[in-house]
Amino acid sequence: MSQFFDDIAIGDRAELGSYTFTRENILAFAGKYDPQPFHLSEEEAARTHFGRLVASGWHTASVFMKLNVAAMKARAQEMINAGQRPARFGPSPGFSNLKWIKPVYPGDTLSYRSTVTGKTPSKSRPQWGLLHFDVEAHNQDGALAFCFCGKVFVERRGL
Amino acid sequence: MSQFFDDIAIGDRAELGSYTFTRENILAFAGKYDPQPFHLSEEEAARTHFGRLVASGWHTASVFMKLNVAAMKARAQEMINAGQRPARFGPSPGFSNLKWIKPVYPGDTLSYRSTVTGKTPSKSRPQWGLLHFDVEAHNQDGALAFCFCGKVFVERRGL
Numbered sequence: 001m002s003q004f005f006d007d008i009a010i011g012d013r014a015e016l017g018s019y020t021f022t023r024e025n026i027l028a029f030a031g032k033y034d035p036q037p038f039h040l041s042e043e044e045a046a047r048t049h050f051g052r053l054v055a056s057g058w059h060t061a062s063v064f065m066k067l068n069v070a071a072m073k074a075r076a077q078e079m080i081n082a083g084q085r086p087a088r089f090g091p092s093p094g095f096s097n098l099k100w101i102k103p104v105y106p107g108d109t110l111s112y113r114s115t116v117t118g119k120t121p122s123k124s125r126p127q128w129g130l131l132h133f134d135v136e137a138h139n140q141d142g143a144l145a146f147c148f149c150g151k152v153f154v155e156r157r158g159l
Numbered sequence: 160m161s162q163f164f165d166d167i168a169i170g171d172r173a174e175l176g177s178y179t180f181t182r183e184n185i186l187a188f189a190g191k192y193d194p195q196p197f198h199l200s201e202e203e204a205a206r207t208h209f210g211r212l213v214a215s216g217w218h219t220a221s222v223f224m225k226l227n228v229a230a231m232k233a234r235a236q237e238m239i240n241a242g243q244r245p246a247r248f249g250p251s252p253g254f255s256n257l258k259w260i261k262p263v264y265p266g267d268t269l270s271y272r273s274t275v276t277g278k279t280p281s282k283s284r285p286q287w288g289l290l291h292f293d294v295e296a297h298n299q300d301g302a303l304a305f306c307f308c309g310k311v312f313v314e315r316r317g318l
Contacts, residue, residue: 033221035228036248049250057251058221062192065217069194089195091208092216092259094307099253148253 002076002086004157005129008116016067016112021055023106029059055104060146064135067112090128090153098148102139110137110145117149121156128153161235161245163316164288167275175226175271180214182265188218214263219305223294226271249287249312257307261298269296269304276308280315287312 030039034056037044045053076086104110118132131154137146189198193215196203204212235245263269277291290313296305 032225034224038248048247056224057253058217058224062217062221065193065215066191088207089197094216094256094258096255096257097253098255098257100251 002072002079004087005119005131005154006157008119008131008154010116010118012116014071014114016064016071016114018109018111019063019067020109021059021104021106023053026053026055026059026106029062030056034058050103053106057100060100060104060110060137061098061148063110064112064137068114087155090155092150092152093130095148095150100146102143102145104139104145109140112137114150122153125153127156129156161231161238163246164278164290164313165316167278167290167313169275169277171275173230173273175223175230175273177268177270178222178226179268180218180263180265182212185212185214185218185265188221189215193217209262212265216259219259219263219269219296220257220307222269223271223296227273246314249314251309251311252289254307254309259305261302261304263298263304268299271296273309281312284312286315288315
């Protein structure tokens with residue numbers, strides 16, 4: 001979000017864009033952070049419960065952040081072009097209820113979106129408000145593959 | 160976990176090892192997955208609420224998986240050396256209550272550990288049991304920096 005806390009409404013939705021998981025980017029992420037057999041090799045994956053190569057769930061999650069940052073930067077640039085100052089990017093205290101619902105195979109494209117579900121002004125940090133949002137990623141067949149409930153501090157206007 | 164579901168007890172703890180976050184690996188992760196100013200540049204970070212360069216929270220989380228997989232593989236090898244078959248690595252349906260508690264700066268070393276908190280046999284997947292565990296990562300000063308409550312399917316013995 002590049003808008004200020006005060007200008008965001010519950011129900012606001014942002015389409016964050018899509019990402020295609022390829023054999024190459026699946027292997028690159030897994031080799032560094034999740035070197036399990038079903039993330040590294042078609043042959044080894046065939047002998048596991050997945051049956052074929054799948055992306056690491058941490059890769060699916062990290063791609064959310066990649067797309068989210070790109071969307072925030074694009075929105076910030078739009079605001080700058082319109083003569084407005086975008087809100088500062090804030091920290092996140094964490095998140096909950098992350099679910100890996102569908103396997104993500106090479107060639108799958110996930111489309112991520114974020115919907116605002118709640119707003120909590122912060123007493124201890126009056127310059128920030130805590131925004132609650134649901135993230136969902138659907139695959140090219142329209143099936144929900146990944147979701148979680150996030151939180152992030154967003155700058156308040158004029159403080 | 161490379162042990163079978165049936166051989167794991169609530170309270171079992173695994174020390175997963177340590178990882179030192181360097182300027183280089185912080186920038187490498189952030190450049191690919193979380194290109195926010197406070198993860199990419201000392202100068203830009205100095206102008207944000209963090210005040211200095213910090214690791215992406217998704218990097219902190221992905222490093223858990225890296226260390227967890229290495230620990231599982233080491234344990235599996237020990238079992239093979241002892242003439243036992245290790246349990247197969249299972250999928251995870253997701254996790255909850257992830258908290259980024261302390262910023263992680265270049266030079267910080269986090270030590271990760273995992274503690275079993277619950278066991279649920281699966282009716283729909285009789286060959287697997289669902290293991291519940293808490294992950295904690297402490298920094299070099301002993302402060303809790305990161306935690307979450309995880310779930311993973313673990314193979315049952317003799318099915």
